[in-house]
Amino acid sequence: MEPDDFALMDGVKNDREGAFEALVGRYQRRLYRLACGYLRHHEDALDAVQETLVRIYAARGGYRPDAHPFTWAARILANHCIDVLRQRRARPAVSLEETQSRPAGRDAIRLVSSEESPHERHERRELGRTIEEAIAALPETQRDIFMLRHFGEMRLEEIAVCRGCALGTVKSSLHRATRALREYLSRREPALALGEGERT
Amino acid sequence: MSRRPGRACRAARRALPLRHYGALAEREERALARHLAACPACAGEWEALRKMLVAAGPATVFPRESEVDWDRFARATVERARAAAVAPRWPVPFRLPALWAGLAAAAVVVAALWTLSFPTRPGGDRIALAPPGGGLTAESARESARMIEDRLARRSAARYLSDSRSLLLSLVQSPARCRRSGGDVDVSLEVERSRQLLRRQNLYEGDLEGLRDQRLAFLLRQLESVLMQVASLQDCASEGQIRDLREQIEQRQILLRIDLVAREIGGRTHVV
Numbered sequence: 001m002e003p004d005d006f007a008l009m010d011g012v013k014n015d016r017e018g019a020f021e022a023l024v025g026r027y028q029r030r031l032y033r034l035a036c037g038y039l040r041h042h043e044d045a046l047d048a049v050q051e052t053l054v055r056i057y058a059a060r061g062g063y064r065p066d067a068h069p070f071t072w073a074a075r076i077l078a079n080h081c082i083d084v085l086r087q088r089r090a091r092p093a094v095s096l097e098e099t100q101s102r103p104a105g106r107d108a109i110r111l112v113s114s115e116e117s118p119h120e121r122h123e124r125r126e127l128g129r130t131i132e133e134a135i136a137a138l139p140e141t142q143r144d145i146f147m148l149r150h151f152g153e154m155r156l157e158e159i160a161v162c163r164g165c166a167l168g169t170v171k172s173s174l175h176r177a178t179r180a181l182r183e184y185l186s187r188r189e190p191a192l193a194l195g196e197g198e199r200t
Numbered sequence: 201m202s203r204r205p206g207r208a209c210r211a212a213r214r215a216l217p218l219r220h221y222g223a224l225a226e227r228e229e230r231a232l233a234r235h236l237a238a239c240p241a242c243a244g245e246w247e248a249l250r251k252m253l254v255a256a257g258p259a260t261v262f263p264r265e266s267e268v269d270w271d272r273f274a275r276a277t278v279e280r281a282r283a284a285a286v287a288p289r290w291p292v293p294f295r296l297p298a299l300w301a302g303l304a305a306a307a308v309v310v311a312a313l314w315t316l317s318f319p320t321r322p323g324g325d326r327i328a329l330a331p332p333g334g335g336l337t338a339e340s341a342r343e344s345a346r347m348i349e350d351r352l353a354r355r356s357a358a359r360y361l362s363d364s365r366s367l368l369l370s371l372v373q374s375p376a377r378c379r380r381s382g383g384d385v386d387v388s389l390e391v392e393r394s395r396q397l398l399r400r401q402n403l404y405e406g407d408l409e410g411l412r413d414q415r416l417a418f419l420l421r422q423l424e425s426v427l428m429q430v431a432s433l434q435d436c437a438s439e440g441q442i443r444d445l446r447e448q449i450e451q452r453q454i455l456l457r458i459d460l461v462a463r464e465i466g467g468r469t470h471v472v
Contacts, residue, residue, distance in 0.1 A: 020281065024274045032265060033258055038432075042264045050277050057281035075424075079398055082431050086395050128260040135261070139444060140429045149221055151258060156223050164421035171218060178217040182252055 009069040013060045020060075024053055027070060031077050033151035037135070037143070038081035048084060052077040070154060071162040127189065134184035142177035145170055208235060212242045216249050306348050354465045357416060360400060361462045364423055365455060367393050371430065372446045378436035385442050388435040394427040401427075416465070419457050426454065 003011065008026070011019030028049055035045035035052075055076050056063075063072065135143060141163075148154045148162065149170075156174070160167045212235045218224050219232055236243045258265055371390050378384040401424060426448060433441060449455060 021274065021278050024277050025270075028270060028274060028277070029258075029265065032268075033262055036262050036265075042262075046268065046273070050273075050280060053277050054281045054284050058285060078428060082395055082398055082428065085432070086392075124260055125263050127255065128263050131256045131261050135256075140432065140441065141444070141448075144428075150253070150256070151261070156218075156221070161421075164418065164425045171223075172214075174217050174221070175214050178249060178253070181256070182249065185252060 005069045006065055009060075009063060009065070012057070013063055020057055023056075023069070027073055028053065030070070030152050031073060034074060034077055034147060035081060037147040037151060038078065039084060040132070040136075044084055044088075048077060048080050051080055055080075067161065068154075068158045070152070071158050074148065074152060074154070074162055130185065130188050131181075134181050134188070137184060138177050138180055141169075142173045142180065145173040146177040146181075149174060209239060209242050212236070212239070213245055216242075216246050217253075219246070220250060220253050306344055357420075358462050358465045360397065361419075361423075361458045361465070363393075363400075364397055364427065365458045365462070367397065367430075368426070368449055368455060368458075371442070372449060384436040384438055386435065387430070387433050387437045387442070390430055391433050391435065394430040398424065398427050398431060416461055419454070419461055422452055422454060423458075426452075 003022075005026070008019055008023050010016075012023055031049045031052055032045055035048040036042070039045050039048060052073060056073055063069070135146065138146065144163065145159055148159045149156065154162070156167060156170045160170045163170070212232055215224060215228060215232050219229065224232065236246055367390055371387065376386040378386040401420065426445065429445060429448075
């Protein structure tokens with residue numbers, strides 16, 4: 001049986017062999033999705049994930065188990081992303097289009113999928129962009145809570161702790177966020193967002 | 201023509217996202233399943249919501265995630281982390297001076313206590329109060345150092361709270377109009393200051409955690425959440441965004457609580 005996150009973090013703190021590798025494997029994709037939500041840029045998101053995990057390793061001795069390890073990681077990531085956003089202001093803005101089509105600087109870690117046809121890939125990316133726009137249009141609190149649950153896969157109780165709010169706020173924000181997403185998508189992608197009641 | 205959903209339907213629809221994320225209790229789950237079986241409109245809502253959330257999966261929203269060789273990425277990350285841990289750590293601008301300042305102050309206090317703890321006889325000879333060979337114990341020196349560290353951390357917290365308070369006040373009380381888009385609010389200064397405060401909180405974090413003050417810790421978490429929202433605003437924020445923030449600040453009584461906690465901390469910093 002795999003150790004839970006607290007046991008794993010305890011292993012990292014005590015330099016148990018393989019513990020940090022397991023933690024990186026478990027968190028890297030979840031952190032990447034959160035970083036994409038903040039930065040909306042693939043390369044910057046990868047850098048942010050790596051930086052966050054390096055910081056976690058450097059600060060492992062000071063970790064206290066009163067916060068869930070992923071909550072802790074998400075906070076480190078969020079603060080790093082805020083710094084990146086600030087630095088980015090000094091540079092000309094990068095459009096989403098450019099973000100998606102720009103060749104990656106990390107060729108060594110890329111692996112292009114060959115199972116999808118260019119047309120399918122194009123359609124999926126178009127849909128992805130529409131959903132991304134819908135998420136970006138959400139109010140701040142709703143967007144963060146939706147991102148943490150949907151892409152960060154955090155439990156609602158953990159999100160409440162992470163954001164310092166009541167569990168009820170998390171639940172109502174999640175409800176409002178999904179309703180707003182459906183309303184946005186019903187205008188852009190009707191087939192995706194309409195319920196039975198609305199079709200009749 | 202569509203009918204307005206009844207109370208049971210509204211409650212069921214509020215619970216649908218929670219059902220998707222497996223956050224309903226067993227009893228709630230059973231009740232919702234019963235309602236969906238009896239209500240085609242809500243069942244349709246459930247299907248549509250589920251379909252949308254499945255479609256909005258990582259593969260669609262983050263298409264480039266699948267392009268990454270995550271095993272290699274993990275190996276590279278582990279190597280980088282280990283290399284960084286072996287190399288000298290990056291400078292921590294606040295803690296190092298605080299540590300040295302703490303140690304220096306501790307040395308001064310220890311010296312003062314050492315001098316004061318030996319009353320002199322009228323003849324001028326010192327009377328040893330500690331057991332023979334003991335002198336001032338290491339325990340009391342540690343205690344003095346701890347008290348000084350505690351005081352420094354409280355001062356940092358008081359400064360941080362005071363700066364955060366003035367930022368929040370300027371945000372809720374005197375919004376400046378944005379030149380670029382007329383109706384919006386210019387929050388560029390507040391955005392910049394909130395980012396600086398978040399960075400400062402990161403630097404203080406270890407020191408503040410050492411205080412073990414539950415009320416302060418809770419306030420700092422809420423403050424962090426608000427500051428993060430301010431930090432992620434555009435320079436010209438909408439009236440709605442400012443109203444949301446104002447409501448949050450009022451609902452959580454953040455300004456009042458900052459006053460109370462800062463006063464309490466301010467009082468305690470003088471008790472050393």
